[in-house]
Amino acid sequence: MSFDINGKVALVTGANRGIGKAIAESLLKHGAAKVYAAVRNLDSVQPLVETYGDRVVPIYINLAQPETIVQAAQTATDVAIVVNNAGVLRQADPLAEDAIAALQFEVDVNVFGLMRMAQAFAPVLKANGGGAFVQLNSVVSLKSFANFATYGASKAAAYSMTQSLREVLGAQGTVVVSVHPGPIATDMAHDAGMGQIAEPPSLVGEGIVTALRDGKFHLFPDSVAQQLGGAYASFAANVVEADPVAA
Template identity: 80%
Template sequence: MTFDVNGKVALVTGANRGIGKAIAESLIQHGATKVYAAVRNLDSAQSLVETYGDRVVPIPFDLAQPDTIAQAAQTASDVDLVVNNAGVLKNAGPLAEDAIAALQYEMEMNVFGLMRMAQAFAPVLKANGGGALVQLNSVASIKNFADFATYSASKAAAYSITQALREKLGEQGTLVVSVHPGPIATDMAQDAGLGEIAEPPSLVGDGIVTALKDGKFHLFPDTMAKQVGGAYESFASNVVEANLMEG
């Protein structure tokens, strides 16, 4: 399966800044006719509206409030592409006093949030011909970083769910892409102390457009990600993307 964003309607969660904003911009620049900017504060997407006019439609969305996910699926009933970018990160190692609380929070947002998004939008995408779902995971979903151990664990779980979604949504003609960025220049990366090695978020936005067009499941968009992806490629193609049940 492949997917061309030109002429399509998309929804991007957390589209008001950082990677989410870059994704929304890339989709519009590559021909998307409309992008729903799913954000907690509608005013935070105003700069996108000022730049792109009515091609950007802000709608209320908060991973912490499941009812807003269901409402977003009702409002954006014409979407062909859903990009689940929103997520959270806690700087917690496995021995930190708040490690369990951090992991519980990150699992709720990064994993259960993905599952709620998929459950809400799968019927919408099916009704609109299949379309595509893009999940923002991380290199931390493959390699655990001790200072962000709980975040890495939550992203590993999200990546596992994304693999299942690839199979299940594929049955209805929906292409699934799992995105694994390294340090990207966002507020999250800055807060995590990764600002000096972070790369532009446009790498993610443009990479998603290309991965969709090429029908690729994995996307490793930046320098660190490409290093991880290169080493992971054989396992990804021969195990993750293979149907082992066929022998």
Template identity: 90%
Template sequence: MAFDINGKAALVTGANRGIGKAIAESLLQHGATKVYAAVRNLDSVQPLVATYGDRVVPIRFDLAQPETIAQAAHTATDVAIVVNNAGVLRKAAPLAEDAIAALQFEIDMNVFGLMRMAQAFAPVLKANGGGAFVQLNSVASLKSFADFATYSASKAAAYSITQALREVLGAQGTAVVSVHPGPIATDMAQDAGLAEIAEPPALVGEGIVTALKDGKFHLFPDSTAQQLGAAYASFAANVVEANLTEA
């Protein structure tokens, strides 16, 4: 299901830095009329506002406070594209003392947060003609890494929910994109010790615009992700994106 951002209003969570900021900039550069920058600290969006003026509208948003998700949907009633970029990472191996606590936190933010976003914005997108819903997953949603086992598990669950959203939201005319970046140059990558192999966040923003125009469900934006995506392509096409209920 193809979607062109030109002339549309968008909302991007975590738009103040890293991947979220790059996504907001790509949407604006490709003709978005407005981007709601959904962030915890409204002042953190000022660099975007300084560049793009009133095309950037900061709104308060915190995955840890579900009421802010509902309020964002109540405020941004004109959006045609929602990008759920915000997420968390706790570096925890499965036998670590804090592994269960880390997983509980990541599930709440990365999975329940996704579900809350979809439930809040699905009616808005439907009312505005269908639009698009973009979820930032990760290569870790397809391949677990021992040092990031709990994060990988949360992203695998988010990817599973995203697949279901593709079907459910597709029925109302909403395009869905599942984004699977590898190491991207962000604070999260720095904290994870991946800075040396990280690639520019702009790859994700530009990749989303292209994936939407091409009607693609999966996006593997960087070289690490593309290597994994090439190996995964057959399964993605023949299982994940196939209608297995047909005889």
């Protein structure tokens, strides 16, 4: 099921920098009427506002604070596209002393935050004709690495939840996209020591526009992600995206 963003209103979490900012810019470039830039620091969105004027509306959301998400959904009642981009990363291997604390922190934002966003905005999207819900997952949702063990576990859980959301939200006419970037040039990638191989955030923003247009559930936007996505394609098509098996 394809979705045209032209003339639509969008909301992007973590829109003040990196991938989130690139997504907001791509949506605006391709005709989105307005983007709610959902952030924890409203002043951080000022560069976008200066560039795009009243087509960018700062709005407060903290994925770890459910009440802020509910309030945003009550405010942004004209939203037809929700992009849940915001997430957190703590590098920890499974035996690290702080591994459990790291995983708890990441699950609260990366998994529970996703669920909170979906629960709050599903009725809004339905009221506006179905719309689209885009979730930023990661290549580590499919392939874990020791130093990113807890982050990968949280993203694997988020990916699993996104698959379920595809079925549930699809019943109300909402398109769902699961995005799996590899190393992208962001502060997070730099801090994780992947800056030298990282690719531009615009690949994600433009990829989302294309995936929505083409009705694709999975998006592997960069070269590293595409290598993994190519290997995963058969399973994705024949198992993940196949119709549910009747009980």
